[in-house]
Amino acid sequence: MENNANSNNNNNVEQIEYIKTLNAKIIPRKEHNMRRSDLSKHALDVLDRLADNGYQAYAVGGCVRDRLMGYHPKDFDVVTNATPEQVKNVFRNCRLIGRRFRLAHIHFGREIIEVATYRGHHKEQPPDGDAKNQNALSADSGQILRDNVFGTIEEDAARRDFTFNAMYFNAKTEEILDFADGLASIERKEIKMIGDLQTRFSEDPVRMLRAARFAVKLNMRIPDDMQKQIHQMGNSLANIPAARLFEETNKLFLSGYGASALDKLLELHLIFQLFPCLPSTLHDKSSKEYMVMRAMLENTDQRLINELRVTPAFLYATFLWYPLEELANKLQFESGMSQYDAMNIAGVETLSQQIKRIMIPKRFSSAIRDIWSLQYRLEKRTSKRPFVLLNHAKFRAGYDFLVLRGEVEGGKQQELAEWWHDFQHGDDSKRRKMLGPVKRRNRRPRSKSNKVKDAN
Structure with missing residues (x-):
């Protein structure tokens, strides 16, 4: 444990030195294609009101990245030097959420503008008794457990995961602050991590899933060194709360590029970290397990294109069907129970094992069992x-x-x-x-x- 703590402290020093080297490259209005009009009316309202109240405020992350890549942004995130409480004082329609990440949600009917305060750098573990800041970093793994440390825009840029997510759009001047050569990453169509790969994946293993998602969503390449690090550290996803993995899995498979996401997760050996009960035959693209999952995801992608409803229940029912069937056949053979009883018991066992890794809300797990039982009925x-x-x-x-x-x-x-x-x-x-x-x-x-x- 002491060695891990020393390693974390060394990483902290390296990160601080890295932050000192960050100098924003200012991309003037005439050299890019993003304009105020690319932001939603409510996003502009939030940015302008924060600026009018004396705070710095930028559109950041996906909305900037997507616009520079020729897409039309749908979600708009704002970052500011105002604390969450100060943001709440500016907006009566504000609600503060989150424990791990303290965020402000500004509500405009169905649209929510998420406002985050500049993230600061985590110091080494505080002395015992400092309960307010304790356990921000895990001494064992270096994983971030709490993240309510505020700092400067340079620190915030260094804390972001990939270089193309560290670009900040100024709605007043229409300039972009590019802290980590994010524009160059977009032009090369290559996903580039900010900082040391092992450190950043240790801080938040979900970044491995995000790398896979951006690769298929944006048609970008994951460099060889990043792929190697993901192969080595994939099992650290077991440390992520099951509820968070449910949201990340939905983003991967229910956003219109699920079929490609399946292939990418197989390539990166991450699919078995999310679904430990899946058979190894999934690597064989002629196997019924792969073909059924792939066909389901292709259908789901098409439904999303056609703006039809999709549900996680069908996704999980398909992914877990063959593990369920195998267990049911085993129960029938070993105990002589009926097919119906074997399927019911196998269904309960399969779901109980899966929710240890990915939390499945009851409204979906009930629908999953109905889909399974109907195969018999x-x-x-x-x-x-x-x-x-x-x-x-x-x-x-x-x-x-x-x-x-x-x-x-x-x-x-x-x-x-x-x-x-x-x-x-x-x-x-x-x-x-x-x-x-x-x-x-x-x-x-x-x-x-x-x-x-x-x-x-």
Whole structure:
């Protein structure tokens, strides 16, 4: 532990020296394509009001990066030298949130402008008894546990993860402050970390997922040295709170480039850090596990393009289906229990293991179990069961998943999916003709004594 603490202190010294070398390159208005009009009305209102109250205020991060890359920004983050409490005093519609990161959210109906105070540099661990600032950095891993240390704009730039996120847009002058050659990174289409790779990934392992997400979202390259460091440090994602990984996973797979994100996470060996129960066969792109997951993500990407609704429940139901199926088959073989019981027990066990790594809210875990149980129930095509299932709240999701499996697995699943397609679109007469005969149980003949009792 002492060695780790010394290492963290050495990293602190290196970081302080690095900050001293940061000098913003001013990109004048005529040398870039970003204008005030690229910001939302409410983002401009926040920037102007902070400036009018004597504070520094810049649009920063993704909105600047995306505009310089030719995209139209959708989210607008603001950074300022005002503390969260000072921001709250300026805006009556402000709400302070967060414990690890103290932020101000300015509410304008459905639009929220996030305002962060310049982040400062973490000093070495304070002496025992200083409860207010204690445990900002983990002595064991160097991971940032709390981050309410405020500083200068230079320190804030040094604290940002990638160089293209350390560009600050001045809405008054329309100049951009580029502290870490972010524009050069954009022009090279290469993701570049600010500072030492090992230190920055130790501070926040989620930066590895962010690197993967930016690579597929912005069509940028991850340099070899960064890929090597990610391979070495991927298991540190186990230290990240499960609730935070749920949000990061949604950003990766439910933002319109999920299919590419799957391939990138496989390439970086990170998919198994998020889903430890996935089989190693996922590396084989001809395997049913990979093909079903990839097809689901391609469909999801297309739905997002068409502005249709998507849900994390379908994502997790697909990702975890084959681990569930394997466990259910094992339970059936070892204990002789029914398929239905085995699937129910396997479903509970699979989800309980997964939520240790990624927290899945109950409203989604309930839907996941419904999609799974429907795979068994859709096999029952006798009596009134198909009519009842058509009215099941999750029928469409369960049917869509069956179709997905049928397209990849073929055979029984494909035949079953086609049957349900015809059943849904048939009239009442056709549906009744499609139903199989009801299997009657063989009744034991009543004994002679029972017949006598009935007669009496």
